[in-house]
Structure formats: structure tokens, C-alpha cells
Amino acid sequence: MEIKTPKWIYEGFTAVQAIENVPHGLRLGLCTEETARLVREQRDPKMAEVLGDQGINFVILDGVRGLGPEIDMAEVRANVEISRALKEKGIRRVLYTQTIGQVISESFFQEIPEATNWMQRGPDGQVPTFGPKWWQYIPCLNNPDFMQYVKQMVRSVMEILDLDGIFTDLFGYFSYTCVCDHCRNRFRNYVDRKYLNPEARRARFGSLAVFDPPPFRTLGYTDYRTGIPDPYTILDPVSQEWIQFRCHRLGEVTRELNETIKTCNPEGILYVNYLFGGVPGLNNAAFHGAWPEFILPECDLFSAEVAGKPELLTNGIVKSRIVQMKVGKSFGIPVTPAVTRTDLADFKRLYLAEGMAFNTSPFDWVGQIKRDDPPSWMAKYLEFSRDNRNLLSNAETIADCTVLHSFESLSYTCEYPHQSAVLCEQSLMQENFTFNIIFDRDLNYLGKYRCLFLPNVVSMSEARAKTIAEYVKRGGCLVATEDTGVLNEFLQPWKGERYRREKSHILGELLGFEWPEEGTKFLEVDDGRVAIVGRVDRPDKAGGSISSDVQLSHSYGPEMPLYSFARELAVNHEEIVSALDYALGGERTLRIDAEGPVVGEITRNANGTFVHLLNWDEEGPIENIKVMVRMGGGERTETMELISPDLESRNETLAIDAKEGFWEFEVPQLCCYSIVMLRTQGS
Template sequence: MSRRCVLCALAGASWLFGCLLFGALPGAARAADDSRAAVTSVTQAPYYWTYWGWSGPVYARQPDATAVERPGLGIAGGEEWYERLHSEERVKAMADVGISLAVTHFYWGLGLESEREDQQRTAELVKLAHKHGIKVLGYCKSGSSHYALVKELPEPEKWISRWSGGKLKIYDYKPAESPNIPPMASVEPCILSPEWLAYMKRAIRIGLEDIGLDGFHFDNTCRSPCYCERCQRAFREWLVARHSSPRKLGLNSFDEARLPLLRTPSPEIRDPLEQEWVRFRCHIMAEHLDDLARFARSIRPEVILLHNPGWPRRLDQPYRLAMWMPLQSRHFTLVWAENGNSARMSDDVLISQIRAYKEAAAVGFRAVSTTWKGGVVNASGLPQTPEEVGLQVAEAAANKAAVPGANWALRPDGKGDRMRIDRPELREALAKSLRFVRGNEKLLAGGRPVRDIAVFKTFDSMAFNSPEAGPLVSGVEESLIRSGFSWEMVFGEDLRRLDGFTTIILAGQSHLSNKECEAIRAFVKRGGNLILVGDNGRHDENGCERSPSPFEGLDENRVARVEADAVRSTVSVVGLGEEVRVLLPKGWKQLADAIERVAGSRLSVRLEFPGSSPESPAIERVAGSRLSVRLRGANTVAVSGYELDGNRLAVHLVNYAPAEQPKDLCLELGGRWEKSRAARLLTVDGSERNLRVRRDPQPRLELPPLGVYTVLIVE
């Protein structure tokens, strides 16, 4: 027996990270009770958002303020732009366009007293916004601050994080003329610092009680490791609380435990101590965010809480940034999806925020896309054409867990007070798109995602084996997007969510707990279908090898296997704006075939692509007639299906190549809709037409050429 397995045997099941999320650890049950009850109605409210200037003159006057951080104030005449930004004329105009939620400046990390001038302007803006029905969130710097803050929060050694060598985490330190720290250096606070937490709570109270904000945008809520003595002590206490003996971690004494060093590139993590460190960091990040959320709700229960974890960008976020969305984000109303994934086709790569929206739906928050095209963080990375504006809104509207809006509208457009929304063609494109979405709110209200296919992901696989699991999961997701399927995500933290799905896909989920394995086996025994991509379940959650495979002995008619090499994708991150490019795997049709074999007409809906057979043998074999819907005819159109009351089906179709209106499209409907006779086709330009459901033999709809965004209501 290897040393690794000896440690596993000593640990038994050790400590399951999942128990943290199910409430077995201190604070988790409390968070589950108060957070979900407090945020559900606020989360599901209809929001249509825009940026409203995220920094004011106080910050813009600082020497290290960048053009991105002081839009408009860093150019000649920027003061005119800033004044107009806070005018009632601008507020009313944005309300008329359809905007109902603004994210504006409040606290930039210089100090609450230092920024009082800017905050008073925010308070004036809040009053105008409320007059016109717009709620306002205040930007609140969280993941970093400025060294100038020591004027208000002294003794920096108590609240600034430390590098592994013990030095304070101070960025952009330039000791050219003096060894003293420059007053505008950026620093990273330690989330375990009581001084820092108290200061953040002071900011929250001022924002809600003095400024009148409706909520906050906490920025940069991810963290690299801190190596201060406080974190070292907390880690040892964590180990003592989780393990009866240090031998389970390969130690003679818990006092020997040291915070591991972060490795680059992110490795497969086999050492039990290093695994506990990753869990510990994710846990304390979640506790920090939970504490802020509970404090804000103690002042105002209906507060809107948005945070930005720099997501989704990396495949190794749990390891590198202490971020696992099912843990940290379930306490929040909204989560920023900040990257370069502005919706479009680029060199046959479909760039999208679909993964963010699916993850949001699985956890229970809503995602707000703030994105730049091509990883370029300047005006050229913002929408330039009406089609790009419409596509950005359409992608969000097609996913109920997203918030449609415009990150570009009020940004400066040259000198003076001009803004990008002043361009008539962009303004009309935004207004038209939002009119369509808002006009169909009641029609689509209460829609529930069709439970055709779910991609199953676990913390232990994604955190401890990201080099293998990440490209496989990304490849599966991209194959589903490009194959015309409607699909969702399920996380190991919420196994109840498996119920009702037709097909579950495991891709490179090498680390599965016994509980997760049993839940998946039970799913198949109840009649569900399972697709295994690559090696799954060969380790338990602690990395101990498992033999035989946990999925042996299942009904082979309900199980399909796809080789890892067929679906593994190449994932790259491009530019300062961090555009995530996921290449369509060469064997993507093998996955589509596998779904057809096991699910087939059991799916609700599918949009078909050229050259695929009506009954691709792989997916049909395992799913049969249980899929609800599938689109055939184009692999640049994404599909989202929702069940509506009255046994109706809503299908959202988003065309990522609007310059090319795909023709000869076929939308296949599942057996549940075999009695349907017709469907209504709704488009952004206001046109509506009826389509007849044909049968040959499966019910299907032949679609006209598609624009950017189309909604079908099958009745």
C-alpha cells in the first residue's frame, strides 16, 4: 500500500468538503437558513443594469489612477462628462431606455473620510435614481486597497496580507527616491483581520444609512494566499478541528503544519495537507463574504449584494484564488461575470458567458456580465454595432439566471460630456432589445429550465485535478453549446438537483465521494442516463484510489462512454480583459452521438447542425425519447429551454453569428410535446408568426432564418 493510501486509510473518509456546504461545519447551517430566505425574492426581481461611473474625482486625481479606473475623468473635458453623469436628464434618459439598476462609485479604498466628497455626489445620484425607479449599488473595493488608508486604519501590519517570506503584500512599490512606502501603493488586506472586517462593516453602514444605497458591488472578492501568523494559526486550528491525529496528514504534530506554497502551473494535488489548505482557504473566503452579507442584511434585509470574484476566467480558481462558486456565492444576490467573453464568433470559436449563467442557475444567484471584446480593456473592447449590443442583451435574456443590461452605455465617447449611449444606433439597439425582454416578462415568468442534460462537477475534482478535469469539462460544455442541446449544471454540493434530469455527464471527475457515487448510481437505477467522459471516480474526495470503478454493474443500456481525447478542449486566456477561448473539440460529435444514444427523443428540445444524422447513434441509445428539444441546422446558435405553466415550452435561440442568418434550421421536440400542434415565434423587431409542428416521426419545427434573438412558445 502506498504512503498516500496509508494516509487515506488512517483518515477513513477524513473530512468531506461537502459537509461544509451541507451545513455540518460552524456557520454553514446558519448561512443556509438566513441567506436563502433573505435573498430569494430580491434575487429573482427583474433587473436591467448599467455602469454609472465607478470612480469619482477624488480617486481620479491620484497618480496611479488608470484610464480604465477613471473613465471620462482621465481625458480633457472629463469633468463635463462627470457632471452630466449625475444629472437628472441622464437618469431619466436611462430609465426611459429600460435601465432599472445602476452600479456607481462609493468607496475606492482611499479611506471613507478621504472619499466623502465623492460619496456625497453618490447620495445625490441615489435620490435622482430612486425618483425614476432605478436602484443603485455602490462600488466597494474589497480585494485590495491603497496604502493611503493607513491614515484611517493605522498599524498596517495588523490588516495587510503577507507574502510567504513575511513581507507585507504591497504592489507597485517604487522606492526610487525614498525607502518609504509611496502613499498610493496598492495593498491586499487579510480577510481574517478583525480590523479590516470592522472597517468594511463601517463602509456598509455608511453606504446604507448615510448614502441611501440599495446595495453594494464588492470588487475583487477572490484572494491569493496570505502567510501572516494569524492565517498560520487559523490553519492549524482548522486541522485540529478536522482530524483526530496529525498522522492522517503525514505529520508527527499539528505544530509542524505550515501553510503550503502556491505552485505554478497549478498541479494535481495529492498531498493531504495541501488539499486541506485549499479547503481552508475556500472556507475562510466564504466565511468572510457570509459575514459581510449577514451584516448588510441586519441593517436592510432587502439589500442587493453583488460581488466580483474575477470569474469565470481560470480552470483552477479553487486552488489559485480560493474561489468555489457554490460555496462563496450562494449568500449573494448577484455575481459579476467579468472577463473578455463578449458574445460573438471569433475564428470559429464561440465566445460566450453561457458557463457563467449555467453556474449561476445551479447555485441560485444571478450573473451580471461585464465584459470586454477580445481581452481589450478600452473603448475598442466595447460593443461597436447594434448587432453587438443586441447580442449582449440576448445572451443574458436567454438565460434566466442572468441580468441583461449594458456595461458600455454611460462610458465616455470622446471629449466633453458625450457618452456611448448618445450614438443613436446603439441607443436604439439597447432600447429595442430591452423593450422586447421587458415586454415578455409576464409571458416567460416562472420558467423552469428543462432538465434534459446536466454536467456534473465536484469541488475535489476541479480543485485537486484541474489540469485534467478543467479541459474535459470545458470541452463537454462547448460540445453541448455547439450541438444544439439545452443543458444545465449540477454541483456535488446539491445532489438533490439530480432529480428530474434525463442525462448526467461526468467529465474527468476523478475525485468523487462515496455519497456522490451512490447518488449517481441511484440516478441511473431510477431510469436516468449516464455519460462518462474519461476517467471518473477513480479516487475518493481525499485522493485515495478506488477499485473497482464505482460505476461498474450499471445497466449498460443507460451508460455511454466517450474517450477523453475526443472531448478534451484547448482553453486559453487572452489579453488584459482575460477572454476565455474554448476550442470546439475535434470529437465533439462523438459526445452528441452519445447523448442521442442514451437520451434521443427523451430530450425536451434540440437544435440540429448540418451533417448530423437525425438519430445520432450515441446519445439516442442512452436517452431515447426523453430529451425535450434539440436544434438542427447550425452550430453558432445556442439553445435554452424552459418549461412554463400550462404545459408550455419556451425555447430561446441566440445566434452568435448575426451577420449570417442560418437557414434550414430544425428544432426537434421531445416526446412530452408530441401533442403540440403549433408554436409562436417572437422576435426583437416585434414580428410574430405561427409555426406548425410537424412529425416525421418525432415532433419538430422547421424554422425561418434567425436574427440575433428569437423566442419560441410551444403550446
């Protein structure tokens, strides 16, 4: 069955969630004396009228919480009238489900005794739980009886509520491993299919042995032979294959769920809560069995619930959800940044503006279903988003460079390459370089990218390295940092003996230059340009901090480091900037000269080219912003119009100065968000 994301998902949405639930809240100890009343109110059909008047056009109804089919389906049926009323108002409806994440063990097993066999099994026979909540068990996605139960549940709720889709929370394994018979057999079959002949199997594992799922009691170790300073390098080939197997399987499960939904409603969507949004900073492939290349092509919408809120740090660092949005854009689907625990009075304009500029289409999740009317500024922003959705949706970024997120480098390590990617991407955002995110699959189409950026991509196959080298020789631009390409796809060094390390940079050898250990190196190779940053200096070496000091954990197993954002720039931030400037020949797509924290993006669709300007400190308007935009080949701008949702701003036509391959213009004032529309001939 072909999975097609329905076109309505790109219309732009403002979503709320019905969060209150009595049975689930009671078991978790999260109810108040008012919970039952609040549940009745959030299910009142009159809410549809209120939400319509507020500009809300997408609702996550409360439903399946994993307490068992009898309890859960009673909660689902209680939503019939509100679901019908919302549909009559033209408001899209999905149902909250904890389809694969966890079950409340006591009530679930009372209703389905055999479900005790559906749960994951840890390496010592224990049942993984949802963190410290010992009563919340984690089911096994490889158990066919459990998956049959999940699909039947999806079919039932889609029919009962006539839904537009399913929102599935807690999307991932919530464990490092499972040693049940189903996982053991599936994993063995996966390895057998991948290594079909004895020679391939011996080359990978050193023997013809049959392997079970690894216990993951540790995250690996530092080995001096690799030449990379990562304390959590996963070198064991069985563990590497297990990580990849789980990611493949979660992708299959995503597809199976989406097919089930679309069998019920061809225009229905699968909406997953992909924790952390698939960005560097966390080895989510090992921790949750999740990697974007496997999940995002198979779903229609995803949430980055724990990505946090955009803000300006006191040292001028722009904290954002831009990378999550660019990951979604790589697969052509929106991400919903969730700000669910913030009162409307505390909302910032930036929360909505960020998605208008960077998301595949604007899609904001703004809290609980029962709430006050939106403030005047928010009403204006929602109106602006609706009126301009043809400008904001399905617009590609006109990118200076494309940053590679490579599976092996970010899935078999947990710290060193992750820190590099977080720091390099922060430098790009701070300096208003426009960029896209690509994945390994996209290396087959390198010719369409202006510049390839490899932030410490330590691991790559010889074939992949040759593809990149050929791209450079034919005129492509390359920026790479640190130990890019020092290991093959299995994290094995290219040269040396067991006790004699010999670091070899395969891209340097293929392109004929010596790789620097520090500083920068600029050179031309055939028709291409190459810039190497020998080292990305961590701010902690200068007494600072790269990110929050956070260690994540499951109910068992090792802690996983998390570098969710850069609290400071790399010490040699300027070297990263100069490397990209050299590769681009000094011709950035967008340059902004402003006395304040202005972040820019430039997008294009059939309706024109759009320069998005965001003031990350919306409390302090910025005046007289000078902007330069690199012209495309043969483009001629007829008009340049500035529009904004800010109540303090006015729409106006700007004067254009076209010279030396650039358009130049000045924006008189930026409060929070403005778009400059460059209308070219034929747009």
C-alpha cells in the same frame, strides 16, 4: 439570519456604471484632463431623467476605492443627490466598493496607521500587492479589525445613500496564501474541528502535528502513481485543506457582508464581481480562494467581468458566456455579463440575446453612465425584455443532461480535468444538447436528473461513487470520460503500492464493467444506460489549440494556467456526441436543422415552454430552420407563437406537427434572436 434574495432582482435589468473617479484615477495614473468634468456630469441629478428615458433601470454608483475613510466617504457623499434622483425615477442603485480586494496603501495607512497590521503576509514576510501595482496592498479577510471596518463602511454607505445594495469588486484573496497570526489560528482551528479525534487526524496527515498555512511556492507536481497527466496536481494534504479552508472562509465573509446589507435594507442585495464566474478552465479555488458552492448561495447577484464577449470564431466555434449563466442558474441567481469597454455603436444584439435565453433573468451591464442614447435595435431589445420578463425570468432549463462540477477534481488540479470539462461543455453547446450545471451538494438529488455527465471527474469519495452507481442501477443515464473516479477525494489511487501504479476506476468496479482507455463503451446496467468516452483528444494533438495560452499570476507565487474557452472542438467530438445520444436513447430534448450557427435552449415556467433560438452570426439571417422538441409526458400544445425583438422580424403563429413523441415546426427566418412559445393547456 436567513439570506433571501429579494424578488425584484428577477425583474430584468439593464445596468450602467459611473466609472470615473478623480482621487483613485490620479493615484493610478488613469485620469485625463476631462476626468473632473466627467465626474461632475455623472453625478448630476439630471442624469436620472436621461437614464430613465434610455431604459436604464440599474446604476452602479462610484464610491469606495480603498483610499481611506476620509477620501472614500467624501466621494460617497458626493453621490447623495444623484442617488435620490435615481430612486425617484424607480432606478435601482448599488455602490461600487473595493471592500475586500485592495487598499491604496499610502493614503489608507495615513488615515488608519494601525491598518498596516490588517494586510496579508506572504510566506517570506512580504505584503501581497494587486499584481504589479506595488502601492495597492491586499487586506486579510481573517483579520477581525479589518472585517469590522468593512462592515461599518457598508452600514454607513447604505444609510447615507439609501441604497438598494453594494457592488463589491475584486472579490477574492488575490494571493495563494497568508501566514499572519489570524490566518494561522483560523486554519488550525478549521483543521481541529474537521478532524476531531487523533485517529482521523493520523488518517489524513500521518501524524498529530499542528500545521501552518502552506507557502504555495509551486502548484504541485505530476506523480505517476495518480495515473493522471496533470503537471499541477496538488497532492499535499495540508495544501488541499488550505484551499478548502479559504473557500469556506470566503463563503462566510460573503454571508457576513450580505447580512450587514440586509440589516440596513431587508430588500438590499450583495452583488459580487466573481472573477471568471466559477467555471472550469481556471483553478479559482487555489488562485482566488473562490468556489461557487460557498459564495453563490450567500449573495444575490454576481458579475463575470472577464468572461469576454460572445462571438462566432472563424472555424465555427461558438464562444459564449453560457456556462457562467448556467452556474448562476444552479443557485437561482442572475449573472451580469459585463461589456463595459465597448462603445454602443460596437454592441451586438447577441450580447443581450444570450442573457435572455440562458440567464436566470436578463441582467445586462452595458457600459458607462454617461453615453449616447441606445441605437434603435437596442431600444427594441430593452423593450422586449421588459415586456416579456414573465417569460424570461425564473425559467428552468429542460435539460438533456446535468454536468457535474466537482470541488476536488477542479480544485486540486489545474489542467487535465479542466481541459476535459471545457471541451465537453463546448461539444454540448455546439450540438444543441440542453444541459444544467450541478455541484457536489446536488448529488443527493440525482433522481430528478435525466442523465448525469461526468467530464473527467477524476476525484470522488467512495460514498459519492456508490450514490452515482445506485442512480444508474435505478434507471439513470450516465456519461463519463477518461479518468473519472480513478482517485479518492484526497487524490489518492484506490489500489497499488508507492512505486507500483494500479489504475482502478471505482465506477467501473461498482457497475461491473471494464473501463476503456480509448474509444467508447456503451452498455446497460440494470435499468440504466452507461456511455464511457475513454479519452477526450485535445485539439493541440492535431496541431490545434484548446484555448488561449494564458498564465495568470499574483504579485508572488507560481503562474496558474487558464483555459478560458475552447478555440476548437475535441478531436473526437463525435464520440462525445454519440455517447450522450446513446445514454439518452436518441431522444434529445431539442434538435435544430439549420444552415448556419443556430444555438438553442429550451426553458419552462408557469407561463409555458419556450424554445430560444440564437443566430451566433447575426449579420447573416438564417432561413427555414427546422426544429424538433421532445414532448413532455401528457403535454398538449394548443398554440405555438414566434416572437422576436429583431426589427427585421415579425411575430407570427407557427404550424405544429406533433408525431412520435415530438413537436416539429419550421421557423421562416432567424436574424439574431427569437422565442417560440409552446402554450400548453393550463399555461
